[in-house]
Amino acid sequence: MIAKKKKFQESLKSPVQSSGLHTGLSKTVQIADLSSKPAKVFEMKHRVVPVPLLESSVSTKSGGKLEYALDRSLMGMTGGQILCEMLRRQKVDSIFGYPGGAILPVFDALHSCSHFRFVLPRHEQGAGHMAQGYARTSRKPGVVLTTSGPGATNLITPLQDALKDGTPLVVLTGEVPTYAMGTDAFQEADVIGITGPCTKWNTVVRDIRDLATQINDAFRIAMSGRPGPVLVALPKDVTSAVLEAPARLASTQCLPKLDNPILRSDALKANRSASIKRCADLINKAQRPVIYAGNGVLSCAEGPKVLAQLAETACIPVATSLLGIGCFDEHDPKSLQMLGMHGTAYANKAIQAADLVIALGARFDDRAIGDPDRFAPVAKAAGKDQRGGIIHFEIHPPHINKAIQCNEFVRGDVTASLTELLPHVRKVESRPQWMGQISEWKKTFPIKPTPPKQVTKISPECVIMLLSDLTEKLSKRTIITTGVGSHQMWAAQFFQWSVSRSLITSGGLGTMGFGLPAAIGAQVARPDAMVIDIDGDASLSMSIQEMAVAAELGINIKILVLNNNEQGMVTQWQALDYDKRYSHTHQRNPDFVKVADGMGIKAQRLDAVSDIANKLEWLIRSEGPALLEVKVDEKVPVLPWVTPGKALDEMIINASQIGTTRN
Ligand SMILES: Cc1ncc(C[n+]2csc(CCOP(=O)(O)OP(=O)(O)O)c2C)c(N)n1
Ligand SMILES: [Mg+2]
Numbered sequence: 001m002i003a004k005k006k007k008f009q010e011s012l013k014s015p016v017q018s019s020g021l022h023t024g025l026s027k028t029v030q031i032a033d034l035s036s037k038p039a040k041v042f043e044m045k046h047r048v049v050p051v052p053l054l055e056s057s058v059s060t061k062s063g064g065k066l067e068y069a070l071d072r073s074l075m076g077m078t079g080g081q082i083l084c085e086m087l088r089r090q091k092v093d094s095i096f097g098y099p100g101g102a103i104l105p106v107f108d109a110l111h112s113c114s115h116f117r118f119v120l121p122r123h124e125q126g127a128g129h130m131a132q133g134y135a136r137t138s139r140k141p142g143v144v145l146t147t148s149g150p151g152a153t154n155l156i157t158p159l160q161d162a163l164k165d166g167t168p169l170v171v172l173t174g175e176v177p178t179y180a181m182g183t184d185a186f187q188e189a190d191v192i193g194i195t196g197p198c199t200k201w202n203t204v205v206r207d208i209r210d211l212a213t214q215i216n217d218a219f220r221i222a223m224s225g226r227p228g229p230v231l232v233a234l235p236k237d238v239t240s241a242v243l244e245a246p247a248r249l250a251s252t253q254c255l256p257k258l259d260n261p262i263l264r265s266d267a268l269k270a271n272r273s274a275s276i277k278r279c280a281d282l283i284n285k286a287q288r289p290v291i292y293a294g295n296g297v298l299s300c301a302e303g304p305k306v307l308a309q310l311a312e313t314a315c316i317p318v319a320t321s322l323l324g325i326g327c328f329d330e331h332d333p334k335s336l337q338m339l340g341m342h343g344t345a346y347a348n349k350a351i352q353a354a355d356l357v358i359a360l361g362a363r364f365d366d367r368a369i370g371d372p373d374r375f376a377p378v379a380k381a382a383g384k385d386q387r388g389g390i391i392h393f394e395i396h397p398p399h400i401n402k403a404i405q406c407n408e409f410v411r412g413d414v415t416a417s418l419t420e421l422l423p424h425v426r427k428v429e430s431r432p433q434w435m436g437q438i439s440e441w442k443k444t445f446p447i448k449p450t451p452p453k454q455v456t457k458i459s460p461e462c463v464i465m466l467l468s469d470l471t472e473k474l475s476k477r478t479i480i481t482t483g484v485g486s487h488q489m490w491a492a493q494f495f496q497w498s499v500s501r502s503l504i505t506s507g508g509l510g511t512m513g514f515g516l517p518a519a520i521g522a523q524v525a526r527p528d529a530m531v532i533d534i535d536g537d538a539s540l541s542m543s544i545q546e547m548a549v550a551a552e553l554g555i556n557i558k559i560l561v562l563n564n565n566e567q568g569m570v571t572q573w574q575a576l577d578y579d580k581r582y583s584h585t586h587q588r589n590p591d592f593v594k595v596a597d598g599m600g601i602k603a604q605r606l607d608a609v610s611d612i613a614n615k616l617e618w619l620i621r622s623e624g625p626a627l628l629e630v631k632v633d634e635k636v637p638v639l640p641w642v643t644p645g646k647a648l649d650e651m652i653i654n655a656s657q658i659g660t661t662r663n
Contacts, residue, residue: 008553011117012527069249071212079208079239080109083172086215088115089254092143094134094524095119096127100147102187103174105239107145119524119553122545124151126517128158129543132167133481133521136504137529139301141168141222142521148174149187152233153194157511159229160198164508165323166295166396168227170218171199177237178206191233200228208241213251224258226396227299272410276417279358279391279408280424286356286388288378288434289316292339292368295323295507296361296395300415303327304500307360310418315428316358317438319347321368322492323507324361329498336438337447337497340368341642342489345445348640348648350438354379355388361395361414364403365508366644372403374647383407393417447493450636450655457633458609460487460562464494464534467560467616471530474620478502478530479522483515483539486568489638491534513542519557520550530558530620537563537589544595550625551600558619559601559627561592564634572637576658596627603627 074082083106087095096119099107110118121127124146131142146152152173162169176185181204195202201221205214211234218230283289291311297303304327311318311334318328319339328335336347348370351357357379362368369375376390383389389407393414394400400409410417449461471478480495482488482505497503504522506514519533533540540561550557567585574582596603602622606615606629619628637658640651652658 005552005554008117012524070246071249071252072246074212074243074252075246077243078105078109079211079234079241079243080105080107082208082211082243083215083234083239084109084113084115086212086252087143089252090215090219091140092116095143095145096121096130096134096521097145098124098127098147098151100151100174100187102148102176102236103145103151103234103239105236106172106174106234117524119520119549121517122548123543124154125157125513126543126546126549128155128169128171129161129511129514129517130521130524131169132158132162132514133504133518134525135167135169135521136518137479137501137522137525139299141170141219141227144169144171146171146173147187148176148191148233149189152191153189156194156198157509159195159231161506161509161511161514162229163198163200165506166226166228166299168222169229170222171229171231173231173233174239175204175233175235178235179237181235191231195231198229199231202231202233204233204235205238206235208238208243209245209247211238212247216251216253216255220255220258226296272412273420275408275410276421277424279410280421282356282386282388282391282408283314283358284426286382287431288354289314289356289358289388290336290350290354291316291318291358291360292321292351292362293318293324293327293360294321294362296393296414297324297327298500299361300413303361303415306415306418306422309422310425313422313425313427315431315435317350317435319343319351321362321365321507322505325492325503326497326500330496331498333439338492339648341370342493342638342640343368344447344493345640345651345653346438346441348642348651349441349445351376352378352647352649353437355382357390359390359392359394359406360418361393363394363396363399366403369403370642370646370648370650375404445640445653449494450639452633456609458606458612458630460564460630460632460636461490461494463560463562463612463616463630463632464490466612467532467534468495470616470620471532472496474530476528476530477526478532479504479526481505481515481518481522481531481533483535484510484512484569485536485539486564486572486636486638487534487536487539487562489569512536512539515539516543516559517546519559520546520555523555523557527556531556532558532560532620535559535561536568537561537565537592538567538587540592541587541589547596547599547601547625547627554624557625558622559596559625560619561627561629562632563589563592563629564632564636565589566634568634568636569638571635572658575635576643592627592629601625601627603629605629605631607631
């Protein structure tokens with residue numbers, strides 16, 4: 001185990017070797033992006049010697065000949081080996097996976113392949129969330145490899161989570177042999193049927209000759225347009241077969257992202273430029289504009305910079321969605337922080353009072369906008385006489401005019417669109433009235449912790465605020481992951497976010513159990529970062545077994561579990577809507593410190609207010625993975641709170657409005 005940990009740690013220090021060409025028994029063609037230096041990758045002992053196929057042209061009907069280049073480098077490899085080679089060509093460095101019968105040929109190929117670090121979770125759902133954490137941190141697709149049947153069905157939640165949050169995943173699952181498919185064979189499930197609704201694209205590779213192309217397609221589709229998850233099922237006879245013919249070079253080369261269709265023709269380009277100019281015109285006319293920035297701004301490294309330029313140029317306040325957090329520096333006085341159900345009162349009020357709402361790479365999720373019919377009434381009215389309105393910059397057409405009818409939209413990557421928009425936006429030095437109103441709201445309705453029931457109780461919000469201060473002083477970058485519940489909302493509200501991609505949380509699906517595996521994936525992608533999972537007791541319990549992975553491989557994550565001994569977010573709803581009938585929302589937790597210790601992770605408990613700073617310091621200074629369990633005050637409401645069906649500015653701001661005492 002120690003050797004495994006050491007090897008993994010070494011792999012985190014230096015990027016895994018990703019150049020070099022297979023030593024195929026057949027002749028190889030030179031492929032542009034492959035190094036000329038051959039590297040021995042697989043043991044060749046049992047490889048069938050292929051019969052070289054020399055044709056590189058086909059006859060056409062008219063008697064002519066079509067010449068095409070052949071890639072012989074994959075000949076003689078098994079499907080499993082080809083898969084490894086294609087992953088290497090896609091510059092994959094980490095794989096999160098779990099073995100099983102149907103995928104063994106691929107695991108066998110991995111055994112003699114030194115190109116990837118491999119992370120073995122304790123449950124396939126963990127692999128999926130780890131890959132999400134990796135993808136969200138690195139902007140590269142997360143790669144998951146599991147067996148058929150239960151190995152695939154255990155991935156449904158991460159697939160759906162990734163689909164909702166636009167996270168690129170390439171999921172490779174074993175499948176029963178092609179001849180057994182449809183026979184209700186052992187560990188056969190209708191994976192293509194089941195995963196259809198929760199993937200961007202899925203396919204079964206039925207012939208080894210299609211394998212390379214379909215792997216390339218998978219990566220291309222995962223990353224094109226709005227990123228998302230794809231699944232490729234790999235029947236065992238395909239991954240065990242040996243490729244005996246060369247492939248067309250074009251099919252084995254990595255493909256660039258698909259073009260934005262909007263840019264394909266001159267007419268479409270002209271249309272888009274015209275809508276960008278109309279948007280600029282509305283921005284130039286607006287008196288009380290506000291930006292609502294989402295995840296799309298983070299999809300491109302330059303996104304936060306162009307957003308800051310727009311906000312600066314036209315003096316526009318910026319609210320973000322939960323997934324947009326980090327795209328705009330919250331230290332900036334123009335920041336309104338998060339909007340929505342648990343957003344700041346000033347963000348929600350600003351949206352409702354604005355004459356122009358500029359939505360950037362955001363999908364108007366119901367948690368962000370409240371009652372859609374009463375969302376942004378002033379902007380909707382201004383839209384009627386073209387003084388303002390709602391404008392939407394969005395890459396994914398189904399998101400446009402789905403929840404909210406906008407006055408103008410610009411399709412395409414939001415960073416590219418904003419770059420085109422900026423030259424048309426007039427400089428506005430200040431907006432004394434509008435910004436004055438906003439600072440008034442900030443003063444009257446600040447985001448502040450609920451006072452604890454007794455002075456001896458630890459306030460969860462204060463713990464997060466202190467953690468934010470302590471990590472801000474670190475020289476390394478901090479990445480926070482979370483579970484789902486009150487702790488997640490407090491993390492969003494009380495951490496001061498300034499760096500893009502520093503919050504990795506399950507937004508659209510709201511998946512408890514996300515935090516720990518996502519932290520592992522984020523740390524694998526950024527071993528130099530301080531990765532902290534701010535978790536809830538119930539959420540952590542859903543993926544607690546993954547602590548063993550961090551311990552085994554020495555993955556340096558920190559777990560801060562805010563233990564209120566309840567499913568706090570749900571008890572908050574039960575207090576308001578169900579007259580405090582707490583039906584099945586209190587569980588008896590294990591001793592988290594002992595569990596962590598048993599798994600090989602250092603752990604401490606914090607239960608005294610006077611120890612908060614010391615113990616947090618201990619957590620972030622400790623070597624290797626560590627857990628701090630904080631016994632926090634119970635029944636602490638997350639406020640503000642826009643309950644379902646209410647407009648954004650109809651918030652519960654004080655605990656007394658929930659109509660319950662906290663005793
Ligand atoms: C997998 C899953 N099941 C159920 C829920 C519904 N749910 C949302 S928050 C929550 C309670 C979370 O409790 P905990 O992790 O302790 O966080 P807290 O709210 O106490 O901070 C539940 C059950 C969910 N989001 N995900
Ligand atoms: Mg809890």
